[in-house]
Amino acid sequence: MIKSIVPKLPFIDKQKTLDFYVNHLEFTLRSDYGDYLIMDLGDVELQFFSFPTLIPTKSDFMIYLRMDEGIEALYNKLSKSSPSIKVSVKLESKPWGQKEFSIIDPNGTCLTIGQSYP
DSSP states (O other), rough: OOOOOOEEEESSSSHHHHHHIIIIOOOEEEESSEEEEEEEEEEEEEEEEETTOOOOOGGGEEEEEEEEHHHHHHHHHHHHTTTTTTEEEEEEOOOOSSEEEEEEESSSOEEEEEEEEE
């Protein structure tokens, strides 16, 4: 039986990736194997593999991160925290019952962050 799903995402520059996920999204670096990283945030695990030839503007990688609460505060923090945070879709209430916004990580991966609303 499958217990969980762990996204594996590319990184071009390890330090920029660590800065983005650790300093802005508050993940914790669990393991650094040089060309492979494992990070955690609560029960969420992300793994990263080196992909130095990836062109960020041509990346098709994307993930959806679901929150229980606090999406407005996170959106405000990220949209004002650093010029390195690229908000690609502003916070909106969607007809499918989610508040969502999207940001692009330094590797071109689209992270859509969502929270259910009544």
